[in-house]
């Protein structure tokens with residue numbers, strides 16, 4: 001099987017990630033931070049070491065400002081519901097994933113907030129000027145992804161951060177498709193929160209993700225409960241990360257995430273260049289196939305390329321690629337309906353091919369050859 005669905009989750013994971021998960025289950029297996037015995041302390045050290053590793057990856061000073069969750073959706077929900085209040089205005093873009101659009105639109109639907117969805121201009125992304133023009137006296141939060149999971153283009157996060165800083169508005173960045181590939185330095189850039197999965201670009205296991213919150217930014221907990229600290233109090237502690245991290249953590253997953261993050265941190269530039277080279281080759285190759293149309297008129301910034309072939313639906317093409325050619329891609333809407341509405345592909349969707357740290361040029365060539373044959377069938 002040729003796996004080109006890394007935007008959904010990265011596969012295969014490095015063997016050391018798998019060994020770390022198994023090692024944590026086999027040799028430690030205790031609840032982190034819940035007891036004073038040596039196994040619980042060892043489990044707690046794994047969690048702390050992962051926090052430190054993630055802080056290095058994000059180039060932020062305080063690992064305690066990183067809150068573990070179960071995926072990027074979890075982190076985004078905490079950031080959105082935990083910071084928006086009745087009467088607030090929220091700004092986001094049509095490039096966002098449903099894990100951003102649904103909480104925001106849901107609150108608006110219930111009459112709790114108002115929101116503005118900015119559509120990308122000719123450059124394929126939303127500009128800082130557009131964000132500036134949409135800010136009102138009620139704007140509390142701006143949410144943008146650093147790179148789109150459909151078109152693979154990077155949004156100008158640093159320019160947007162300058163605008164939100166000046167306006168005193170909180171900026172939440174969804175780094176689901178960028179962390180581990182593009183540089184992310186939120187503290188320096190003036191970003192307030194970054195949500196990210198562990199199971200995509202950081203090469204960690206399923207069930208991992210986290211939210212980084214700038215020192216001083218207030219987020220209300222969505223869950224309250226046991227933290228292993230201040231147990232005499234029946235009120236949720238204020239200290240980070242416990243304030244936002246109740247219940248037993250996914251210690252084995254976090255053990256794998258620590259190793260995956262380190263693996264990526266030591267090779268980030270190399271991974272970026274390799275994935276960028278492959279997505280360039282894929283995008284350029286698709287331009288040369290008669291009957292194929294890519295969703296962007298410029299090369300993507302991360303390893304995601306979406307396209308359609310002749311009169312086939314995206315599901316038909318993805319199915320042919322799987323069944324006949326053994327190539328895993330993803331058809332449909334990629335949980336991002338607004339960008340498909342904007343591009344006129346809401347009905348048909350698109351085929352998304354996304355490369356990872358292990359993808360080879362031969363695999364990209366195999367995709368191009370298969371698409372060429374499918375396009376001939378369509379004509």
Ligand SMILES: Cc1ncc(COP(=O)(O)O)c(C=O)c1O
Nearest residue numbers: 071072073097099145149176197
């Ligand atoms: C841009 C973007 N945001 C958020 C998510 C949600 O991530 P998760 O599946 O880890 O919840 C995804 C998943 O594909 C994504 O691509």
